[in-house]
Amino acid sequence: MRVLVPLADGFEDIEAVAVIDILRRAGIEVDTVGIIGSMITSSNGIRVMADKKIDEIDITKYNGIILPGGSKGTMNLSKSSKVSEFLKYMNKRGNLIAAICAAPSILAKNGLLDDKKATIHPGLESGIPYPRAERVVVDYNVITSQAPGTSMEFALAIVKYFLGDDTAERLRESLLIQLP
Numbered sequence: 175m176r177v178l179v180p181l182a183d184g185f186e187d188i189e190a191v192a193v194i195d196i197l198r199r200a201g202i203e204v205d206t207v208g209i210i211g212s213m214i215t216s217s218n219g220i221r222v223m224a225d226k227k228i229d230e231i232d233i234t235k236y237n238g239i240i241l242p243g244g245s246k247g248t249m250n251l252s253k254s255s256k257v258s259e260f261l262k263y264m265n266k267r268g269n270l271i272a273a274i275c276a277a278p279s280i281l282a283k284n285g286l287l288d289d290k291k292a293t294i295h296p297g298l299e300s301g302i303p304y305p306r307a308e309r310v311v312v313d314y315n316v317i318t319s320q321a322p323g324t325s326m327e328f329a330l331a332i333v334k335y336f337l338g339d340d341t342a343e344r345l346r347e348s349l350l351i352q353l354p
Contacts, residue, residue, distance in 0.1 A: 175336045176203040177238040177270065178231065180257050181224055184246025187216040188322040189274045193240060196329035200345055202336055207231055209254050217244040228256045239264050240332065243275020243295065243321075252280045261286060265315070270335060272317040274328050278302050281316065292318040309354065326351045 179194060194204050208214050208224035215221050239260050241251055251257050257280070264271050265286050273281050278294040279301035281287050290313040292302050299305040302318075309324040310317065310331050317335060319328035330351065334342035346353070 175201075175237050176205070176235060177240055177332075178205055178207055178233070178236045178260065179240045179242065180207045180209055180228065180251060180254070180260075181214040181222065181242070182209040182247050182250030182254070183215050184217050184244050184248075184250055185214065185242045186244030186247060186275055186322055187218050187220055189244065189325050189328075190216070190242035191222075192325040193242065193274070193329040193332070196326065196345065196349070197332060199349075200333045200337060200341060202333070205231075205236075209250060209257070217246060228254070231256075231260070233260050233263050236264070236269070237336070238270025238272065238332075240270075241273040241277035241280060243273070243277040245276055248276040248280060251277065252283060258284050268315050270315055270317065270332065272319075272328070272332055274319040274325065275321050276301070278318045281318070286316065290314070290316045292316065293320050294318065295321050327353060 197204050206224045207226050275295045282302040293306045293311040310319045310327045330342045
């Protein structure tokens with residue numbers, strides 16, 4: 175399994191790094207991808223070096239795409255025609271599309287939530303059709319989550335999607351993640 179995590183300036187630190195860490199621990203290959211360049215600055219001023227630039231990506235090599243949130247990061251991701259193209263490609267093939275915090279609004283903007291249940295950061299529910307109050311919502315190939323505090327649950331839902339319940343549970347136990 176191999177997934178793509180696009181990063182734009184203003185991304186929410188925890189939503190990106192915690193998810194990337196947990197997926198890599200599970201053995202899922204994760205490529206971080208800079209939207210504008212290789213050096214990306216998070217919402218809290220942490221600078222990270224992306225694995226690749228978006229123009230270097232062959233989307234056919236991936237099994238999913240995961241969008242971290244953050245209000246500025248979401249705004250910057252939503253401006254990328256490549257991100258929209260990648261999302262639509264993944265959806266057409268029934269591959270994983272995941273988004274957290276404000277980023278589910280990008281899925282809605284691209285018509286990918288028209289027939290899906292989803293969640294989004296509390297207060298932004300008008301940005302998606304059929305919003306749910308749950309911390310993490312899985313609807314076929316779409317996984318959405320609410321905020322930095324739900325990042326580990328979100329990551330475990332992605333692990334479960336790719337590798338099953340047993341792997342997700344073993345990882346949850348080894349990391350001492352307490353689910354609500």
